[in-house]
């Protein structure tokens with residue numbers, strides 16, 4: 171255990187200096203969601219690829235419907251249907267003067283046509299008043315022929331989406347560095363890209379330690395509690411953008427823990443443990459990790475336990491923060507996989523995850539913005555808050571964006587999980603603050 175006290179910022183800097191964005195890989199579109207693009211994606215096909223109708227209606231020549239009105243409609247001969255997926259009119263014929271083609275939304279504008287008249291501006295071929303819809307082809311196949319009365323004129327290009335009006339070949343669809351969200355996946359698919367080069371989602375292994383831990387759903391026997399940390403942090407890792415693997419809680423036995431972590435390294439870009447980092451007689455994370463950072467064969471020498479030296483590849487340190495005082499950080503295994511050992515108290519582990527693991531995950535993803543948003547807000551409560559001197563305190567709060575206020579929920583105890591579940595923000599009280607009065611302004615980290 172390092173004897174110096176680390177500040178929150180120093181610990182974070184140490185972590186971020188050690189993690190590098192993951193090497194890019196080619197991923198199929200559905201797997202690329204949430205990832206950062208590392209290539210400029212250039213359009214190869216025009217969108218739309220051809221002039222097409224934006225309405226169900228009739229493709230016409232503009233001069234044929236000039237001056238048309240409900241009383242004196244333009245009467246045109248319907249020469250066929252053009253449905254979405256058709257290449258044009260049957261036999262590739264073009265529209266001659268006096269002719270109209272019934273056309274569906276998305277269908278290509280046939281040769282010779284200049285505009286589309288929506289079906290509502292016509293009699294729909296019925297010989298009656300204005301139509302509200304087309305007759306289904308299955309019920310009235312004669313709708314693809316006969317005559318149509320057009321009640322309104324149209325200008326050239328009306329209700330036509332021209333080829334390339336969205337993007338053209340050579341256009342930049344997405345810039346390297348963009349995050350591939352649903353709309354970006356839509357665009358990539360629309361321009362025919364099946365796969366893209368991105369930084370993959372980091373694989374995060376979450377593992378809680380403690381012989382007291384029971385799996386939710388099991389019966390609780392004397393002295394045991396349910397393991398909540400591994401569930402909360404696995405969820406938080408997913409929320410941060412990672413692929414998260416939850417390992418069932420490991421009992422307080424250094425050898426078992428060491429073997430479990432070693433087994434997990436194969437699927438980990440980062441390992442997160444909780445518990446076992448303070449000064450108790452059964453705090454085995456330190457004990458176990460003291461050898462994992464060494465090359466094979468060195469293991470026995472590294473297992474000397476709690477010293478003032480970094481324990482193997484993982485350094486255990488005290489931070490000037492509350493909650494979250496005891497922390498471990500380093501790398502383990504042949505690939506120097508980063509490992510963050512968080513304290514066991516549920517609020518401590520959650521706050522530590524938010525402050526340190528989340529930015530590390532987002533750095534591995536290659537994101538620019540790795541931090542939660544911060545705002546200034548006015549403290550809204552009845553009594554002053556007290557904060558330990560020399561430690562940055564992170565209290566749970568509810569933020570009211572409209573009022574610009576934040577209200578503490580629950581107390582400062584790091585076992586208070588229920589209040590954490592009510593919170594949407596962390597209230598930050600600086601190291602030199604020992605008391606914060608209602609109405610004073612402070613920094614707030616938004617959790618959603």
Ligand SMILES: Nc1nc2c(c(=O)[nH]1)N[C@H]1C(S)=C(S)[C@@H](COP(=O)(O)OP(=O)(O)OC[C@H]3O[C@@H](n4cnc5c(N)ncnc54)[C@H](O)[C@@H]3O)O[C@H]1N2
Nearest residue numbers: 378380397398399400445446447448453495513514515518
């Ligand atoms: N003598 C001292 N005792 C403690 C100190 C200290 O400086 N001197 N620091 C305290 C602080 S601060 C913290 S934080 C905790 C950290 O302890 P550990 O990381 O060793 O965690 P544990 O002892 O294993 O557990 C602490 C607490 O949290 C509960 N816990 C643990 N894991 C889970 C889990 N997965 N789900 C739900 N709850 C969990 C555990 O039962 C304990 O109650 O040390 C203080 N002590």
Ligand code: MOO
Nearest residue numbers: 493494495518584
């Ligand atoms: O630092 Mo501990 O995390 O206060 O509960």
